[in-house]
Amino acid sequence: MSEDLRHLTRRELQVAVFIASGLSDREVGERLSITRRTAEWHVEQILAKLDLKSRSQIATRVTRAEAFGSPLLPVGRSRRDVQPRLTAVIGFNAAVTRELLATTRSLDDAPFETDAARRDRLTALAEAGYNPVIATGVTYAVALGQIAKDYPNTQFAIVDDSSLSANNENVTGLVFADHEGSYLVGAIAAQASRTGIIGFIGGVDIPQIRRFQAGYAAGAKAVRPNIKLHATFLTEPPDFGGFCDRVKGKASAACIYELGADVVFHAAGGSGAGVFRAAAEAGALAIGVDSDQYMTASADVRPSILTSMVKRVDDAVKDFLRACTEKAAHAPVMTYDLANGGVGYSKSNPLVQPYVAKTDDLQRQIISGKIRVPEKP
Numbered sequence: 001m002s003e004d005l006r007h008l009t010r011r012e013l014q015v016a017v018f019i020a021s022g023l024s025d026r027e028v029g030e031r032l033s034i035t036r037r038t039a040e041w042h043v044e045q046i047l048a049k050l051d052l053k054s055r056s057q058i059a060t061r062v063t064r065a066e067a068f069g070s071p072l073l074p075v076g077r078s079r080r081d082v083q084p085r086l087t088a089v090i091g092f093n094a095a096v097t098r099e100l101l102a103t104t105r106s107l108d109d110a111p112f113e114t115d116a117a118r119r120d121r122l123t124a125l126a127e128a129g130y131n132p133v134i135a136t137g138v139t140y141a142v143a144l145g146q147i148a149k150d151y152p153n154t155q156f157a158i159v160d161d162s163s164l165s166a167n168n169e170n171v172t173g174l175v176f177a178d179h180e181g182s183y184l185v186g187a188i189a190a191q192a193s194r195t196g197i198i199g200f201i202g203g204v205d206i207p208q209i210r211r212f213q214a215g216y217a218a219g220a221k222a223v224r225p226n227i228k229l230h231a232t233f234l235t236e237p238p239d240f241g242g243f244c245d246r247v248k249g250k251a252s253a254a255c256i257y258e259l260g261a262d263v264v265f266h267a268a269g270g271s272g273a274g275v276f277r278a279a280a281e282a283g284a285l286a287i288g289v290d291s292d293q294y295m296t297a298s299a300d301v302r303p304s305i306l307t308s309m310v311k312r313v314d315d316a317v318k319d320f321l322r323a324c325t326e327k328a329a330h331a332p333v334m335t336y337d338l339a340n341g342g343v344g345y346s347k348s349n350p351l352v353q354p355y356v357a358k359t360d361d362l363q364r365q366i367i368s369g370k371i372r373v374p375e376k377p
Contacts, residue, residue, distance in 0.1 A: 005061065007049050015042040019055050020062035022090075022113065022121055056120035063128040087321060088130040090121065090140065115238075118143035126151040132324050134317055135159065138208050139240045144171065157320045159313055160208050165332035172323075173333040174316040178208070179215030180366055181309040181343035182265070183373045184359050185287050186219025188307055188345065189263040190227050191355040192285060197228045199256035201249065201275055203242035203268030205233035212267035212289070212309070214377045222362065222371075230256045231377075234271055242271060249274030257282040263306065265289075273297075279304040285351075292346035308346040312336060339367045 008016065011032070018028045029039040046058055118140050125133045126147070132155035135144060141161045148156055148168040155170050162173035189198045200216055202209040213231055220227045232252050234242030242248070249271030253264050257278060265287035266275040272288060279286035280301045288294065288308030297305055316336055323331065336342020344363075347356060365371040 005050075008046060012042055012046050012049070015039060016046055016058055016062050019043065019046075020059040020124070022059075022117075056117070056124065059121065060124040060127055063124045063130070087132060087134070088125045089134045089136060089317065090125075115142045115146075119146055122147050122156075123150075126154045131155060132157060132321065134320065136313060136317070137243075138206065139243075155324050157317070159316065162333045169330055172320055172331055174313070174320060175333060175335050176311045176313075176316075177335070177337035177343050177373075178267075178309070178311070179211040179218075179373045179375045180338045181311065181345060182212045182215030182267075183219035183222075183366065183371075184338075184345045184363055185265055185307055185309045186216035186221075187223045187359050187362050188219075188352060188355045189216070189265060189285075189287060190220035190222075190224040191358060192306060192351075193224075193227070193261075193263050195260050195262045196224070196226065197230065197260040197262065199253070199259075199261040199264035200229060200231040201252050201256070201264060201266045201268050201271075202231070202233040203235070203266075203271055204240050205236045209233070209267050210377055211375050212265075214374045216265050217377060218374050219362070223358065228260075230259055230261055232256070234268060243269030245271050246274035246277075250278045253278035253286070254282065257284050263287065265309070267309075276301040276304060288346075292348050294346060294348040303349070303351075306349055307352045310344045310346055312342050312344075316342065338363055 005013070014032060015028055018031060023031065025039040025043065026036045029036045032039070043055065047053065050058070050061060052058055052061065122133060122135070122140070122143055131153070134157045136159040138158070138160040140158055141164060144156055144158055145164050148164065148171050152170055155172070157172045157174055158164065159174045160176065162175050164171045165173045198220060200213050202213060217229050220229065234245060234248050234252060249266065249268055251274070253266070253275040256264055261284070263285045264275060264279065266272040267289050268275065272293065275286050276293070276297055284304065285306040286304055288305050290311050290313065291308065292310060293308045294302055294305040316334060319334060338344065345359065347353070362371065366373060
């Protein structure tokens with residue numbers, strides 16, 4: 001640990017590490033069971049003791065200290081698991097950070113932060129020597145586009161964005177055929193619906209989430225041409241809070257259920273927990289996203305999660321890390337679809353079994369090229 005950090009108390013170290021992970025004062029307080037004002041006071045003490053002027057400088061100081069050999073606090077893994085190449089992953093996809101023991105820094109997504117704050121986080125990691133640095137969310141596209149050229153020797157990857165790699169040789173886009181996986185769960189929704197009305201909730205109204213909507217609608221209509229679909233988005237850019245607002249997710253889902261829908265698919269990140277709660281209270285069904293959410297949801301809402309549109313972000317990140325380790329030729333974009341197993345749907349809930357045969361047949365037709373799934377509504 002650098003000498004100046006030794007001047008901090010253990011509580012101040014805890015606060016500093018949480019700041020480096022992108023948490024606000026309110027979130028720090030919640031994690032440590034202290035008030036927001038107490039958290040703010042600790043931040044003031046840290047700034048004074050380290051002679052720093054901003055939270056981003058605290059983040060940089062902490063990240064550098066950890067990068068060069070000593071975790072400041074126990075992080076749940078042995079240092080012997082850490083490979084010489086230090087990796088950092090930013091994002092809300094827990095499956096990635098659970099699988100990658102080589103990751104020495106896993107930062108939670110912070111949807112309410114500004115692009116300037118995201119830029120500071122990326123800069124702090126690059127300055128500290130983390131290489132590669134992976135952002136598992138499109139919310140980091142603007143910030144990464146601003147700093148990638150400043151760190152030409154750092155390899156970056158970003159999930160769900162392919163726009164940066166053309167002009168940055170050190171950026172790889174990890175992209176998924178979200179519309180293909182969404183087509184399959186749309187087919188399941190149409191088969192399962194008793195009312196002939198289904199719903200879709202997008203976290204933020206951006207092209208990437210519109211792809212989910214397009215595939216979902218197409219899959220549902222392929223099975224049931226007269227199906228009715230209610231769709232809504234929780235927020236619009238630059239507000240990315242729609243990816244982490246359970247209350248708004250629940251309220252929006254409840255409205256769709258009240259309109260007669262009995263199956264709702266969400267592509268809304270953390271807001272999906274609210275959708276599941278609304279489904280359980282309405283005695284209806286919901287469809288998860290990214291990972292098999294039936295396996296991770298609380299027991300009281302699990303029966304309501306019919307299936308999930310699965311994206312193998314963990315495999316994509318591991319493929320990228322392997323390419324970096326083997327010093328393979330730079331791939332501007334790495335694409336994951338139904339054909340290579342990058343997307344799909346989950347079968348954990350027994351309720352989905354009656355719909356598997358039809359859905360798997362549609363999957364084969366997509367892979368063979370017989371069905372072309374639209375990417376726009």
